[in-house]
Amino acid sequence: NRSPRSNRKELMSEHLATRITARDRAREFPVELYEDGGVLFCKVCQHSNDYIRGQTAVAHLRTLQNNNRSNTDILTSERKEFTLDFTRTLIKADIPVEKGPKFSTFLKKHCKQGGSTPAPYYQRSDYLPELYSQYEGDAVEGKDI
Template sequence: MERFGVKSPPSRNRSKTALYVTPQDRVTEFGSELHEDGGKLFCTSCNVVLNHVRKSAINDHLKSKTHTKRKAEFEEQNVRKKQRTLTASLQCNSTAQTEKNSVIQDFVKMCLEANIPLEKADHPSVRAFLSRYVKNGSSIPKSDQLRKAYLPDGYDNENQLLNTEDR
């Protein structure tokens, strides 16, 4: 009797998702409508995160009324604002902060080695020169802040350098 039994077809456990599609692949496929940052796919005009695995979700979003409305507003603005992930923003801020600190440390070291009083940094013509010709020059603080925050660090660094040279 087993011979005449009805067998069900083998079940498929495979989902209908693209297995090896990256957000960058979707950006190349859809052009300037989308952009990728930090492994996430963003709609450029709506600034929302989209599921890059399912192409139908992207197509549905691009055909939606809210997207077409926001796209029209976005094209009127003529300003391309792209949303960034938090890690990318923080990474940019941390590199700018380290660059700022190195500029300030070098400025204090230059003033000390050339016997220039730190109060000269407060003069308006020095401020104008620094902001115009030195990258991050406008971020150099006033002389009292230089003395309190950055002079001890420079002093400690020079002291350690002299101690290693004596040995």
């Protein structure tokens, strides 16, 4: 004979999407969310989100705080500047971009919301070309590289 409490737990667990991943949830909301290292992040506020319950992501995207932030491009430009600086620092220190995630543990400990850094693939595809063009321009102008 089952107790009512165990039935309630079983019913609640039946409603959870047990096989969904952060990447799956990010594919549902590609404009607003992204996945990095198995964690679901909001592109606007860099806040980590629960990816198992879809309603959690929807509720976060509807929050007033998030809507206010989405009206400004400041956060996006700050995020891009951080990532460019982080990638530039790795390059200047002669540290392979693949080692960047090793720094994530330090950043997660000391930065708000984990200081999510992009995966090496995104650093190579999205940020290195921009840094290389800056490098070429600085080399032509004779600036310190």
